[in-house]
Amino acid sequence: MNMRYRTAxxxxxxxxxxxxxxxxxxxxxxxxxxxxxxxxxxxxxGFASTIYAQEVNTGKTFHTFMSAGSHGxxxxxxxxxxxxxxxxPGTYIFYAVLINEDSYxxxxxxxxxxxxxxxxxLVALDVVPGGSYEVYxxxxxxxxxxxxxxxxxxxxx
Numbered sequence: 001m002n003m004r005y006r007t008a009x010x011x012x013x014x015x016x017x018x019x020x021x022x023x024x025x026x027x028x029x030x031x032x033x034x035x036x037x038x039x040x041x042x043x044x045x046g047f048a049s050t051i052y053a054q055e056v057n058t059g060k061t062f063h064t065f066m067s068a069g070s071h072g073x074x075x076x077x078x079x080x081x082x083x084x085x086x087x088x089p090g091t092y093i094f095y096a097v098l099i100n101e102d103s104y105x106x107x108x109x110x111x112x113x114x115x116x117x118x119x120x121x122l123v124a125l126d127v128v129p130g131g132s133y134e135v136y137x138x139x140x141x142x143x144x145x146x147x148x149x150x151x152x153x154x155x156x157x
Contacts, residue, residue, distance in 0.1 A: 029087040124157050
């Protein structure tokens with residue numbers, strides 16, 4: 001092999017090796033743990049629902065299923081809180097939609113169930129990787145956003 005080509009080949013190998021060693025690896029997003037309690041008025045969820053966490057800037061949406069607890073005159077425990085993960089860091093709002101009737105929805109506004117709230121704005125929560133957060137969803141007057149898009153309904157931190 002001619003010296004000129006050999007030098008070029010060595011230079012190319014060195015450049016590729018240097019680039020591979022100095023490339024910044026893409027770090028996958030971290031996760032935060034959310035424990036959501038859904039209260040329809042009797043301390044739990046009487047119907048099955050989907051619990052949502054939606055990142056306010058990107059609209060990225062995470063959800064989990066909550067099975068039905070007791071309602072009527074059945075003496076059973078109410079639905080326990082559900083735990084799921086979301087990507088972190090991020091700023092999320094939280095809400096629930098009933099499985100059997102999606103026009104019934106509830107948001108995490110900071111208000112307790114069956115109480116006239118001063119505001120129906122959703123409360124956003126900043127989450128960090130490795131963090132654990134508890135969320136209480138109970139306000140039926142809260143407006144909820146369409147999933148998968150940045151949040152445009154009223155919210156605050």
